[in-house]
Each structure stands twice: as structure tokens, then as C-alpha cells.
Amino acid sequence: MSATIVSLPDQSTARIPKVNFITKENGLLSWLLTGDHKRIAILYLISLSFFFFIGGALAGLIRLELLTPQADLMATDTYNKVFTMHGVIMIFFFLVPSVPATLGNFLIPLMIGAKDLALPKINLLSWYLYIAGGLLAIYTMATGGVDTGWTFTTPLSTHYVNTNVLTTGLAVFIAGFSSIFTGLNFLVTIHKMRCPGMTWFKLPLFVWAHYAASILMVLGTPVVAIAIVLVALERTIGIGVFDPTKGGDPILFQHLFWFYSHPAVYIMILPGMGVISETISTFSRKRVFGYTAVAFSSVAIAVFGFFVWAHHMFIMGISNYAVLVFSLLTMLVAVPSAIKIFNWTFTLYKGSITFETPMLYTFGFMGLFTIGGLTGVFLGTSGTDIHLTETYFIVAHFHFVMVGGMLMAFLAGIHFWWPKMTGRMYPEKISQLAAVITFIGFNFTFFPQFILGTLGMPRRYASYPPEFQVLNVFSTAGATILGVGYLLPVLYLTWSLKYGEIAGNNPWQATGLEWQTQSPPLTENFTVTPIMDHEAYDYDWLDKQKEKEVTTSVG
Amino acid sequence: MNHISPTLWQFLVKWMTSFPLFPPEASKIAPEMDALFFFMVLVSVIGMTIVVLLVTSFCLLYSKERHPVAVQVEGSTLLEATWTIIPLGLFLVMFVWGALVYFRVYTPPANSMNIYVVGKQWMWKAEHPGGQHEINSLHVPTGRAIQLTLISQDVFHSFSIPAFRVKREAIPGRYTTVWFEPTVPGTYHLFCTQYCGTNHSQMIGEVVVLTPDGYKKWLDESTSGASLAQNGERLFASLSCAACHNARPDARGPALANVYGAKLPLASGGTVTADEAYLRESILNPSQHVTQGYAPIMPTYQGQISEEGVIALVEYIKNLNSEYRIQQTLNTTDLLPESQSAAGAKSAEQGKVKQ
Numbered sequence: 069m070s071a072t073i074v075s076l077p078d079q080s081t082a083r084i085p086k087v088n089f090i091t092k093e094n095g096l097l098s099w100l101l102t103g104d105h106k107r108i109a110i111l112y113l114i115s116l117s118f119f120f121f122i123g124g125a126l127a128g129l130i131r132l133e134l135l136t137p138q139a140d141l142m143a144t145d146t147y148n149k150v151f152t153m154h155g156v157i158m159i160f161f162f163l164v165p166s167v168p169a170t171l172g173n174f175l176i177p178l179m180i181g182a183k184d185l186a187l188p189k190i191n192l193l194s195w196y197l198y199i200a201g202g203l204l205a206i207y208t209m210a211t212g213g214v215d216t217g218w219t220f221t222t223p224l225s226t227h228y229v230n231t232n233v234l235t236t237g238l239a240v241f242i243a244g245f246s247s248i249f250t251g252l253n254f255l256v257t258i259h260k261m262r263c264p265g266m267t268w269f270k271l272p273l274f275v276w277a278h279y280a281a282s283i284l285m286v287l288g289t290p291v292v293a294i295a296i297v298l299v300a301l302e303r304t305i306g307i308g309v310f311d312p313t314k315g316g317d318p319i320l321f322q323h324l325f326w327f328y329s330h331p332a333v334y335i336m337i338l339p340g341m342g343v344i345s346e347t348i349s350t351f352s353r354k355r356v357f358g359y360t361a362v363a364f365s366s367v368a369i370a371v372f373g374f375f376v377w378a379h380h381m382f383i384m385g386i387s388n389y390a391v392l393v394f395s396l397l398t399m400l401v402a403v404p405s406a407i408k409i410f411n412w413t414f415t416l417y418k419g420s421i422t423f424e425t426p427m428l429y430t431f432g433f434m435g436l437f438t439i440g441g442l443t444g445v446f447l448g449t450s451g452t453d454i455h456l457t458e459t460y461f462i463v464a465h466f467h468f469v470m471v472g473g474m475l476m477a478f479l480a481g482i483h484f485w486w487p488k489m490t491g492r493m494y495p496e497k498i499s500q501l502a503a504v505i506t507f508i509g510f511n512f513t514f515f516p517q518f519i520l521g522t523l524g525m526p527r528r529y530a531s532y533p534p535e536f537q538v539l540n541v542f543s544t545a546g547a548t549i550l551g552v553g554y555l556l557p558v559l560y561l562t563w564s565l566k567y568g569e570i571a572g573n574n575p576w577q578a579t580g581l582e583w584q585t586q587s588p589p590l591t592e593n594f595t596v597t598p599i600m601d602h603e604a605y606d607y608d609w610l611d612k613q614k615e616k617e618v619t620t621s622v623g
Numbered sequence: 624m625n626h627i628s629p630t631l632w633q634f635l636v637k638w639m640t641s642f643p644l645f646p647p648e649a650s651k652i653a654p655e656m657d658a659l660f661f662f663m664v665l666v667s668v669i670g671m672t673i674v675v676l677l678v679t680s681f682c683l684l685y686s687k688e689r690h691p692v693a694v695q696v697e698g699s700t701l702l703e704a705t706w707t708i709i710p711l712g713l714f715l716v717m718f719v720w721g722a723l724v725y726f727r728v729y730t731p732p733a734n735s736m737n738i739y740v741v742g743k744q745w746m747w748k749a750e751h752p753g754g755q756h757e758i759n760s761l762h763v764p765t766g767r768a769i770q771l772t773l774i775s776q777d778v779f780h781s782f783s784i785p786a787f788r789v790k791r792e793a794i795p796g797r798y799t800t801v802w803f804e805p806t807v808p809g810t811y812h813l814f815c816t817q818y819c820g821t822n823h824s825q826m827i828g829e830v831v832v833l834t835p836d837g838y839k840k841w842l843d844e845s846t847s848g849a850s851l852a853q854n855g856e857r858l859f860a861s862l863s864c865a866a867c868h869n870a871r872p873d874a875r876g877p878a879l880a881n882v883y884g885a886k887l888p889l890a891s892g893g894t895v896t897a898d899e900a901y902l903r904e905s906i907l908n909p910s911q912h913v914t915q916g917y918a919p920i921m922p923t924y925q926g927q928i929s930e931e932g933v934i935a936l937v938e939y940i941k942n943l944n945s946e947y948r949i950q951q952t953l954n955t956t957d958l959l960p961e962s963q964s965a966a967g968a969k970s971a972e973q974g975k976v977k978q
Contacts, residue, residue, distance in 0.1 A: 458817060526816040529823065
């Protein structure tokens, strides 16, 4: 593990460029009123981390409660509120915006050679909407919380609970618009702002993944907004859309909700997949194997992702034939994910591989996402879904994909682009340790939950039969390790802002346009509009560039 | 180890070695579903092994130390096709196999015994055809197909018996069904698996599987004196249903004998099969389900009858094969309050005697 691709400038003479997007203007207002996509990305990064740690603390409370079979740490009502808020915060205020709003925002214009996103003011509005929604969610938690589960199932949410359903719904509704605007901005930018020579098949796969996710954001999110409005109307004035006593149908809510919330998991995972394509190429010094296959598999996931929502409802009394169709389509959406995994694996073939932190997280992602994906097939298969759905099996599956997959990818990306965002390197050894700790802690936490689910332990239980305790103790112990794994990066990344080594333009010797400009970049990103005269992931081109630099400096 | 007290050590050993890893198989469908489950586990383990082996060996072979210069390899259509078609084929096998299991779980055989289950915050009420009812437990015999007809009185619940590998949502406003054939006598978990509010985690119970003889004994011991259909008959009388549904030539409502399972022409055109769901709907929302030749004059019974009451009425109508019974119930309407108070007095007396 000693070999590395990192090449840093001479630390005794190197300086962070005096003019960059961070130093350009000073003062809080210059940040709060900025139109710069990079500054907005930093705002998102700070606020996202805040929500992640609130959601994480709630997860800690859940695991503590489940240490013993009785509901003894908190009352069942409190427990119900805790897991509801954990779900709402983690999904709507962390996972959905995580990679797109931070890394996507920062990198898409840089990667396509543009000065900014197409609609900078809309971009800032997205952040304000996100913050408004997030603060409202925190406010509802502080003033009594909500206990519907993050799925807001009717008629429980419309007629039976007395908690803050309306304000939580409003929070999600507002955050939804943030997501729509971000998606829209990305779509317009990727279509209209590419630099000369940047054709669709020269785009980094990170951009392709965000393009696919943006389609989902723009088309899916309005539907959950509609569902929330209907819940609110039902709760306040009793319009009866979902109420069977008034001729409504509670299953309709399930259709509307999952029509968004299933594509939403692809909104969450696709950008993460984009990160993995970048890191795996850079750290094996090779063009991504099967570029077109990986690009189109992102689009295929986005398209098929819209037609599988009813697989959340196999046991809810939808017709058996609908189950057939949705089960079949679910199998089809599993294939592009398999394609991606194999293409990433073969990117390593005949590469020249190094094992820096982003690469370790990438391997973590590949292992955990493969397990998460394969267990998804257990749930998409209608027969076994009957036994496994609504148990800890589904909790484990979901966390393998979202935490094992998405969060690993997020951390891979944050470490990978940290030098670009801040101009400084993170400390390598301790961050490798953090990556390993996260991987071990994650498996300890969530693998036992597959067994619990197979045994039939239902999700969202504050108390459970005593024979399930051993596995729950394993899970809670693992969560403690996982907590350490997540705290470490916060500490050393903050430390590195002042004490990290100066990174230079391109510490990883990566090929993306974002690496060909200074770190941190100028507000305008590039001094001269770049021209894309080579393929994506063209390491030969990079070597030639370096030779040129050497000859010019020698000459 | 000498530092650990022997008692604690014994406890730890017992604790760590005696926890279950797989649920018992106690129904006919369980081994079938588990066969599919283990097939998928096998495929997953093989798939996972392939990925891990490839990644590990590539990492060893092509680490920067061993392989300082990468060789650029373009994609390969052959490989892309391989890892598209093989997973797709395997997933399709799972899809077909899964669908077969799914259809079996949700297609009850014709001769199955029907038990109604009503879910409500936060309990399960089971109504046996013989009038036995129980809360948070379900007694069933081995060797017999049992169909559950589920409904919820309030929010979504889900009736889950892991040992049988079956589960079905109980939904407000509509009946759902599931069936199983228990094979091994014993006591098994019953869970509500759809989050339903405050005491969701206490909406649990037990499924007691008895031998056929044991079940017969249990039925005799738990009888409430009247079968479910008889309860329905009493309700039919007290709600004065027979004032219209009396099968007389001038009756204002349709005759109900043998109506269950029949194809009925609707006033709005089209026909409908009179199943449990239709009967329930016609009681609760009658104006939307008027049969041909009758005026929409029946009042709604929404909010006046509990789901258990509706079930009793449905069961009564299902078992009604002669108009004679209805004409008999005509006369009981006036008698009912008296007979009820008489019964009350009688039970009070019995209470005294017992003391």
C-alpha cells in the first residue's frame, strides 16, 4: 500500500492561489447572497453535515432502545417519533441532496468546462428552500415531532395521529422544490453549457449519472408534492380521497407516494455511482471499462426506475397480475446495476492500482452495494417478498444500498475532491483507518439485520421477542463502531483546512477538466474556456500534457 | 477466563449459542418458499464471490508496485453481453419461481376453512365460523387449508406469521385473503408488520397449531353458544333487515337466499359477482350497488355496524339457502330487546351461583 499516485507541489514553496472562489469576497453576506455554484456547494456541505449528524444521533437512540427487548429507554410514542424523524431527516435532508447538491453542484460546471450552472440564482434559491424545509423539520421535532413513519401512510397520517403531520409534510414539500430546481438546473446546464468539443460521449460518467438523477428529480418530485397536499387536505378539511368511508381509496396514497419514493432511491444512488466511476478510473489509471454501457445503464435505471413503484405493495391487495408486471420490471431494473458493478470491476483489469482513501471507500461501496442490490432481488421476487417485506430484512437491504452504497460513495467523493474544493490534502493514514472502521462497523450493524428479518422481526418495533436480542446487541455494537467511523472524517477534514498539505492543481493525476484548473478554482472556474480535444479518461493525453509542461519549464 | 464469574460465563455461553438463525417451517408453503430463498442465497453468494475474487485478484495482480503502467483496454461487447444476459436470465428464473409461490400463497383452495380476522389499533380479533372468537391469538388445526379473510377497522395493519412464511395487509374498507396449511403443532409468533401507531410493537400474539383432535377440543371449549352466522342472524333481526329483504312478492329489497356467489345484474348496468366484498359494500354503501329492479332506498349502515358485525351479517347471508329462515327472523325483531335482557339476567344469576 505504499505506492501512491499523489504528486504534490514542493511544500516549501507551494502556496494556495491568492485569488480563488473562497478568497474572492469576504463576509457572511458574500456567502449568503452568492451565485457561485462552488460557494453554494460549500453551503450545502455544511448544512448537509449538520442534518446528517442529527439523523445519526436519532439512529443512535434507535439502536440504544433496541439493545434490550423491552421498550425501556423511551416510551413507544417517543420511539415512533425518533425513527420517523430519523427517516425524514436522512432521506429528504441528507440522502436526496447529498452528492448532487454538494459534489454535483461544485463539479458539473467544472467538468463540462462551464463558468457556472445555467441558473445561478435558482441554484441559491434551492439552497434556501432546502434550509427552510430543514429548519421546519427541526422545528417540528422540537415542538413534539411526528410519528407517522417517513412514509406518511394514510389513514394513519390523515385520521389517527395527533402529531405535527402538517408541518412535517410542509417541510418535505418545500425541500422537494429545492430538489426539483437542482435537477432542472443540472439538465439545462448539461444540455446548454458544455465547452467546445465536449460531446455527450466525452462527458465524465459523473455527469451522465447526474443527468439521469436529474430527470428523476424533475419528473418524480412533483408527485410526492401532490401526495402531501392531498394528505394535508384530507387531514384539514376531509376531502376523502384516501378515506374508504367517503368512497376514497387508501391504496391510492401508496401509489402516489411510491411513484416518487421508489425513483427517489435512484435519485439517491445514481450520483453515488457517478462518483465511483470517477474514483475507480483515477486510482487504476484506466478509462472506465465499457464507458457507453455505464452511461446508458444510468439512463436505463432512470427509465425503468419509474415503472417499478408497486413492488412496495405486493402484499397490499393489488391485483395478482399487477404484481407479475411490477415484479418483472423490478428484475429488469436490477440488470443495469449488475452491469455497472462488472464494468467497474473490469476497469481494474490491467490497471495500475493504488489504495488511497477514496479508493478504499470505493471498494467498500462495491462490496456493500452488491449485497444491497442482490438482496433487493429477494424483495422484488414476489414470492419471497411476502415473507421478507416489512421486516428487518428490508431495513438491512435499504441501509446496504443507501448507507453502504450512497454514504460510502459520498465519503469517497468528499475525500477525492477535497483537495480541489479546499486546496489542501486530507491526512492519508487516519482517513484510510476511518474508511476501514466504517466498513467493519457497517457490516456489524446491518448484516445481523438480514438474519433478524428472515426470522420475521418486524420493522418499527420498540420492543421485540427476547430470542432476537443477541443479533440486536451485535447490531447496536456495530453502530457504535460506525459512529466513530463517521466522526473521524469531520475531525481530520476540519483539521486539514489549516494544516493539510498544499494540493496543487491535480494531486491525483486525474483527467477531468476540473483537475486542469487551480485548486481551489477561480470564481470563473477557468481563465480561458477549455476545449475538449480528447476522450474522457484519456490518461495518454494527460501524460503528453505533463511532458509539454516539463519541456516548457525546462526550455 | 478465571476472572469471569462462572454464572456470567454460563449465561454468556448459553446466550451466544442458543439464538435462532432461521425461523421454523410450520406450513406447507414454508419449505417451498425456503427452497426459492436458498436458491437466491446461493446465486447471491456465487455472484458476490465472483465480484470479490475478481476485485481482489486484480488488486493483487495490477497494483502499482507490480504493474506500474496501466494498459488501456477498451470495453468488450462480448463481456457486456455476458454480464447482461446471465444476470438477466437468473433474475428471470427468480421472477417466474417467485410468481409461482406468490400465486400459491394468495390463491386459496376451494375447500379451505375460512376464518375472519379484524385488525384494529392495537389488537387482532379472529372470528371462527363456529362463533369462537379470540384476541391476539389464532388457533388452527394441522392438515387443513385455512383461509383468512382480513379487514382493518382503522389504519393499515399487516398479519404476519413468519413460521408459515405468509403475510397479508389488513386494509380499511376492503377484504384481503391469504391461506396456509399448518403442518407442525406448536406455538408461533404473530406480528403486525405494518406500522400502525403508538402500540404497533404490542400488536403481537401467537398462532397455536393443534392436531385435528386438539383443535376440535379447543372449539368445543371456546364456543360462545352461537355460530358466526347465528350472530349475523340476530343482527339481521335487530337491524330490521327483514322488513325489506323478506322475499315476499311486494318486498322492497331483493331476496337474499342463495345470493352469495351469484351473478347479479346491476341497476347501473353490468353484472357483479356477489362475493364477500360486494355484500359488505352493499350494506355500507347500498346506493352505489343497487341491483336491477329495485329503488335505491336502502339507508347506509356506515358507522352503525362494526366490521365484526358486518362479517357476521356476511357470514349469515353466505349460509342462507332458504327464505324460510328470513321469514322466521321477521318475528324476532320485537322480541329482541326482551330476550337480550332476559339473557343478561340469566347470566347474572349464573354469576351469583358461581360465587
